[in-house]
Amino acid sequence: MASALALAPQTKKRQRQYAPEQAAAYSGVDAGGLTQQMDALSMDNTNSQPVAKLLFHEDLSPPYTHVDLLSYTPDPADLIITHPPLSPPLGSTISPATIDLARRYQTPTLSSVPVSDTVLKQTSLPLALTITPHPSIHNEELPLPLAAPDGVIARCQQCLAYINPYVRIVDFGTRWTCSLCGTANTIPAEFGFAGRPAAEVYASRVELTHTVVDFAATQDYSRAPPQAPAFVFLLDVSEAAIQNGLFALAAQTIADFLRLGADGLPNKQQRTRVAIMCYDSVLHFFKVTPETFGLLVVPDITETFLPLAHPDVLVNISQDGVRDTLLRLLAQLPSFFLPGRGEDKSATGVAIDAARELLASAGGGKIVLVAASAPHVGRGALEDSMKTEETKSAATFYHDLAAACVNGCVSVDLFLVGPRYTALPSLSLLPHYTGGLTMYYRDLGDKTKFSVELGRVLALPCFYEAEMRVRCSRGISVKAMYGDFFLQAFDRAVFASLPPDRGYAVELQIDGRLAGPLAVVQTALLHTTTDGQRAIRVITSALPVTHLAAEVLASADAGAVVGLIAKRAVQRRPIGSDDDLRDRVLDKVLENMCRAYAQEMRNGAEMQLRLPSNLRMLPTLLLSLYKKLSTQGRLASEQAFDLAGYIRATMSSASxxxxxxxxxxxxxxxxxxxxxxxxxxxxxxxxxxxxxxxxxxxxxxxxxxxxxxxxxxxxxxxxxxxxxxxxxxxxxxxxxxxxxxxxxxxxxxxxxxxxxxxxxxxxxxxxxxxxxxxxxxxxxxxxxxxxxxxxxxxxxxxxxxxxxxxxxxxxxxxxxxxxxxx
Structure with a gap:
């Protein structure tokens, strides 16, 4: 393979800039050479051009090129990754376009899977997928095809994988062989293979032609009626929140959003429910009826209780008169909690637990917490919130609270505003495990930003009571999963809520020698939409298996590799010193990969600081990741812990x-x-x-x-x-x-x-x-x-x-x- 290397890396020419005295035209370079489409840095590779051809049934070696890292000038254009096009298996009716679509939903770190763990270790590369099961659908995009509208969902009787385009139809259309475990299964009679042309059958069953489909779930996939959207707005009314204007702004934003009607909260089936709660050192519940509203105060924060049954507090906004009452309540809220009350203590943990109990008793929902200060009193309070990141007891409390939220199908969205310490590292455990969102603001200097983002979060088409399962073909298993969810098993994650454009990483391991030409990974996401429909999203990826470490190296995706390292680095465990962090995400990673590439190319010292051209941006991305996570060099202020926690939370949930x-x-x-x-x-x-x-x-x-x-x-x-x-x-x-x-x-x-x-x-x-x-x-x-x-x-x-x-x-x-x- 070494003979196929192009040993002359090209140095990019610096673009010419006009001097300041040329006022008439401040740009003199060729517009065509300096411009590109606005989506140029998109990691969506569905339209990527081929640079090498890898067929499933042919062993063709792609042309390898490498880059000298010491002379390479990092170029953001190199982030636009081009992947080898994958052709469908022989005799399959699957189209190349739908093969590429699976890559958008789950991107592999390696486009060629090593045949054994020995080959994988030779490369020092991880085998993993970065999964975005719920990406936003833009206006020009078609929705995913709906499979099994007749209620017939074909699954493997052995491994429970869903039927997909990579299965083999055998025995004259009476059986199908699972692409993951090889088990022969009976084809349901409803597929109609008997007496019909195969092409006609394939055309009528999208699960046989598309790598990403939604199955209409049957009653077997529901333990209870689909969850109705429910929101508890939990507002901090401590002195800090009132003085900086956060409380009044939040009440106004929620009221403006409720006025939008059909364009506001998801309410297609007119089942959406809303509750308003406030808290400082005590809890304030509001009873809402079509005619009026009332306030009930719970001063006991040691053993909290709901003062009313949930239908009196959590009300349907489609009920006659309820929306108008809520608007009057929100308009008068600032007059109930005036500045100078002298109450500057927050029982945040107790308030969240009470809101969880309210939603759990009604079947689940979402807590939207708007706060300006850290928990000071009650369960979950921090001893010294300005100087201590989190205490062990507080971390345990929020971890247990998050588990209780998941059991009750309750998710938590955080809107935390400084400049005081807000305990974001501790509180972000709640959205981390429940699938919520963490939003952070250093101050309220830009009120438009807060209002727009709060409104957008409320309008998100989230998936509720979701469960994600990853299955692999024989010889491959799930090693670890990273992201914002609650892990129930090594290959199964549950979400009380799953917002669009959230990303997760699944690290795989090779347990034995792979036998077939394909490695297949299938992700199944059982969920309820905001419209109350129960569905299963199935994403199936198939990658060619190779015996050559050089082909594995040449197929690596630098962005996906860094994505896995980032998710792994921000997991909920102590990160240690900056030196330890630098070893784990920068120095050791680069050193091991450069050594592995040198040994594979057998060029000794000459190759020691070179990588395949597809990994040329890897050092820059790893350095940037380290700088984002490093605590040294940050602004020295009381917000340092909040800023660090926000970056970790953003990385953990990002696509x-x-x-x-x-x-x-x-x-x-x-x-x-x-x-x-x-x-x-x-x-x-x-x-x-x-x-x-x-x-x-x-x-x-x-x-x-x-x-x-x-x-x-x-x-x-x-x-x-x-x-x-x-x-x-x-x-x-x-x-x-x-x-x-x-x-x-x-x-x-x-x-x-x-x-x-x-x-x-x-x-x-x-x-x-x-x-x-x-x-x-x-x-x-x-x-x-x-x-x-x-x-x-x-x-x-x-x-x-x-x-x-x-x-x-x-x-x-x-x-x-x-x-x-x-």
């Missing part, structure tokens, strides 16, 4: 696409936009290093976590460029102000591009705040400047900011030296 954007966010040079173009194009994303930045440039940088969008303006920016972005009222750089801003709607190319990028970044749940950052100091002095500049420089992955936060070359040289000594 693969969202995870890559979080650890390697995009930066765009706005001054390279052609002023004469009318096309909706954007500049190429630049490497995250200051070496590419110019003092006359204007750059748009996304923080990746949904919190911020920065527009960095160089001190020598052309005045016309500044006016084309910020409006004619801004004469130039000197009149710009640091801080929050919104771009005006202007009829200029650069304005359209910038607003288009920001609108794209605001499409999901998050509504990032836009901040203007002026370059009033040199790049190397930013780390000593104010917080915004420090936040920006922390996003520049390849720069060496200080010793504990190394630059890319420093890492690579260290790995190279250790390999040479070894």
């Amino acid at each position: 693969l696409k969202g995870l890559i954007q979080l650890i390697y966010p995009a930066v765009y040079a706005l001054h390279t936009v052609d002023p004469e173009t009318d096309l909706p194009t954007e500049p190429l994303a630049l490497p995250l290093t200051s070496e590419w930045w110019e003092f006359h440039g204007v750059y748009l940088l996304h923080s990746g976590d949904g919190q911020r969008v920065y527009i960095w303006v160089g001190r020598d920016a052309v005045p016309q460029l500044v006016r084309d972005i910020f409006g004619p009222g801004v004469a130039g750089y000197a009149e710009l102000l640091n801080g929050p801003a919104e771009l005006p709607v202007l009829n200029t190319a650069v304005s359209r591009v910038a607003r288009g990028i920001i609108a794209r970044l605001r499409e999901g749940i998050n509504w990032p705040t836009m901040l203007v950052v002026k370059d009033e100091k040199a790049m190397h002095e930013w780390v000593e400047a104010q917080r915004m500049r420090e936040e920006v420089v922390m996003l520049l992955v390849q720069d060496r900011v200080d010793a504990p936060r190394p630059g890319l070359r420093q890492v690579l040289v260290g790995v190279h030296e250790r390999l040479r000594k070894a």
